[in-house]
Amino acid sequence: MDPRPLLCDLDEDLALRSILRGTATETGQGFFFALVESLAQALGTYGAWVTEYLPEQRRLRALAFWLDGHFLPHWEHHIDNTPCQRVIETAELVHYPDRVIELFPTDPDLKAAQAMSYMGAPLLDEDGTVLGHMAVLDSRPMPPQPRVEALFRIFAARAAAELRRVRAETAVREREEKLGRLVSTAMDAIIELDQQLGVTLMNPAAEKICGASAAAVVGRGIGELLDEASRGKLAGLVSELNARSAGERSLWIPGGLSVRCGARNFAAEATLSRSDAGGAAFYTLILRDVNERIEAERKIQALTDETEYLREEIRALHNFDEIIGGSEPLLHALRDVAQVAPTDSTVLILGETGTGKELFARAIHQASPRAVRPMVRVNCAAIPANLMESEFFGHERGAFTGATGKRVGRFALADGGTIFLDEVGELPFDLQSKLLRVLQEGEFEAVGSSRTQKIDVRVIAATNRDLTKEIEAGRFREDLYYRLNVFPIAIPPLRERGDDISLLAEAFARQFGKRFGRQFAALTPACARRLKAYNWPGNVRELANVIERAAITAQGNRLNLDRALPDTPDISTLPPAPEEQARVRTVRELEDLERRNILLALEQAAWRVAGDKGAAALLGMRPSTLSSRIKTLGIRRSQ
Numbered sequence: 001m002d003p004r005p006l007l008c009d010l011d012e013d014l015a016l017r018s019i020l021r022g023t024a025t026e027t028g029q030g031f032f033f034a035l036v037e038s039l040a041q042a043l044g045t046y047g048a049w050v051t052e053y054l055p056e057q058r059r060l061r062a063l064a065f066w067l068d069g070h071f072l073p074h075w076e077h078h079i080d081n082t083p084c085q086r087v088i089e090t091a092e093l094v095h096y097p098d099r100v101i102e103l104f105p106t107d108p109d110l111k112a113a114q115a116m117s118y119m120g121a122p123l124l125d126e127d128g129t130v131l132g133h134m135a136v137l138d139s140r141p142m143p144p145q146p147r148v149e150a151l152f153r154i155f156a157a158r159a160a161a162e163l164r165r166v167r168a169e170t171a172v173r174e175r176e177e178k179l180g181r182l183v184s185t186a187m188d189a190i191i192e193l194d195q196q197l198g199v200t201l202m203n204p205a206a207e208k209i210c211g212a213s214a215a216a217v218v219g220r221g222i223g224e225l226l227d228e229a230s231r232g233k234l235a236g237l238v239s240e241l242n243a244r245s246a247g248e249r250s251l252w253i254p255g256g257l258s259v260r261c262g263a264r265n266f267a268a269e270a271t272l273s274r275s276d277a278g279g280a281a282f283y284t285l286i287l288r289d290v291n292e293r294i295e296a297e298r299k300i301q302a303l304t305d306e307t308e309y310l311r312e313e314i315r316a317l318h319n320f321d322e323i324i325g326g327s328e329p330l331l332h333a334l335r336d337v338a339q340v341a342p343t344d345s346t347v348l349i350l351g352e353t354g355t356g357k358e359l360f361a362r363a364i365h366q367a368s369p370r371a372v373r374p375m376v377r378v379n380c381a382a383i384p385a386n387l388m389e390s391e392f393f394g395h396e397r398g399a400f401t402g403a404t405g406k407r408v409g410r411f412a413l414a415d416g417g418t419i420f421l422d423e424v425g426e427l428p429f430d431l432q433s434k435l436l437r438v439l440q441e442g443e444f445e446a447v448g449s450s451r452t453q454k455i456d457v458r459v460i461a462a463t464n465r466d467l468t469k470e471i472e473a474g475r476f477r478e479d480l481y482y483r484l485n486v487f488p489i490a491i492p493p494l495r496e497r498g499d500d501i502s503l504l505a506e507a508f509a510r511q512f513g514k515r516f517g518r519q520f521a522a523l524t525p526a527c528a529r530r531l532k533a534y535n536w537p538g539n540v541r542e543l544a545n546v547i548e549r550a551a552i553t554a555q556g557n558r559l560n561l562d563r564a565l566p567d568t569p570d571i572s573t574l575p576p577a578p579e580e581q582a583r584v585r586t587v588r589e590l591e592d593l594e595r596r597n598i599l600l601a602l603e604q605a606a607w608r609v610a611g612d613k614g615a616a617a618l619l620g621m622r623p624s625t626l627s628s629r630i631k632t633l634g635i636r637r638s639q
Contacts, residue, residue, distance in 0.1 A: 013331060014042075016151055016331060018038060018041065019038045021038075025510070032159065035050060035134075036065065036066040037064075037071075039136060040136065046115070047137050047138075048134075049066065049072075051084075052163065053132045058080065062076065063132070082110075083103070083107070088130050088133060091124060093149060094119070094121075095118070096117060097141055097144060110137070113139065117137065118138075119137075119152060123160035124366075125164060128371075132160075158323075183203045185204075188287065189203070189206035190206055191203075191285045192282055192283070193284075195280060202217055202218065209259075209287060222285065226260065227258040230258045241274045242281070250273035252271050253271060256268050256269045269287070270288075271285075272284070324504050324507050327498045332492075333490065337367065340364065344458055345487045346460070346484055347461070348462070349461070350464075350491065351491030352539055353464050353538070355492070355539045356491060361418075365460070375419070375420055376411075376420070377420045378391065388431050389434065392435070393412075393434070393447060396447065400447065414455075416456055425470055429477070432476065439480075440483070442456065499592060506522065506523055508548070516551060521559075523559070528596070531561070531565075594629070597619070598626070598630065599635060601619050602615045609623050609630075
């Protein structure tokens, strides 16, 4: 008899917790491997896989394929006449509860697996393009289960987010390599300056034009290479650039500059542009001592802008990975997401600052039928009150002073998709009635227009304010509140999430370790208790900042919590509190405690299991027993 549980007997909460636990700490290829294994085990299916789609070849290439208890390498398949074809072509979840071989008799993989049922969901880009798909199949019937399908959509959205992040990261790396080649091979002299106008970089053409190596010039002020008049001109132009908006920080230097390089003086055409990195300003000075327009500068600026755009995309795309944890308050919120996502109901997300309200809004959107359309975000606290109506509904040319062109509003951009009203409690009172009309009637007029526009938009709102108190104070309309509060979801503060704090801290440590080129040891039980004891008024955002400080000031491979959390006691030498000692622990808590203890022993033994100084000797157990526990607990050495 098949020992696997039937899908109709599935405990959705247990499945959600199992998949979250299996994927929470993984990224990149490791995430896809962990996802398909956890998905197959949680749903009790014969196989599960995640693929990327190659549209020109109409083929699917596996990122991870789990079948009959093991991974299948190098799987690739044409989509025609397969159950995957409909998923790719309709960009919708597809479910064949039984008779799948009869429906697709020419698919050899189905026959080899003796498949009876199949479920697949598309992995979508932000614009709705199909990037790939996630699927499961089984040798038994797979009856329809709406909550299982909602859970399946959520993890398909997480897989799509990770695939987009990996692709964007690859694109940034390729752009940076291309930018490096362009700078090094450009015929024009390219010199980068810091905020004090000190030289930080020179390309080979600049070395040639200045008659000096980069090593001899870097660190010196650019003024040493210019005459007095040019020094004053450059300083004035830098001030002008600093006063410009971000999209206008480049200019042609009128009359050029007079350059002095040793015994050689010459007039050079020049351009100057500003960019920002790490909170600091940098300036790119391009020189040419001939009378041609500087084509290289245009290419460099375009590549720089594209690279910065892709970096912003990466910062947005990694968000699904931040929904980490398995605490009951978090699982309760995720269950709410699974329930409301397939509907079109308005959602009000409540939570303190830094709890990740936008992440949950994106999760709802990505697991909804509207995922093929964009989710447009509006930060109601960041837009001036006099511009809010134009931001929401757009304006016609000449509608007010400064309206030099027609503008499309955020609601029109979100037509067919979702609009996320972040910090909705900050919305000006006089605009609340117009928002109420959009929610009730689905229509509005742009500023300066008499034409009524109809839209179909799902609204997700979020706030850290108590709107009932805002109503009592006369700052928020009661009728608007009831329109928004159709399905409230409370995001728990970090201090109520228990062991999730340690999971998040370890995930952030790996993230900053990759950024800094370092590898940090796992949190000790004492460190985990110290983090858990802190109140976290800034929630997950504050935890990320604390771990970043601890990583920056780390001693060896140990995070420096003394520097990162100076106002909390160092409880590393103290025994657990009496009530903690007497408390009955769950099986999961005991597993977490055992996992951390084994990790600590492995770190101290440099990951040697056997031998006099191996981890097994430190733990007082047989090496074979320790190896078995390592496999059972899923302990892996960080790369």
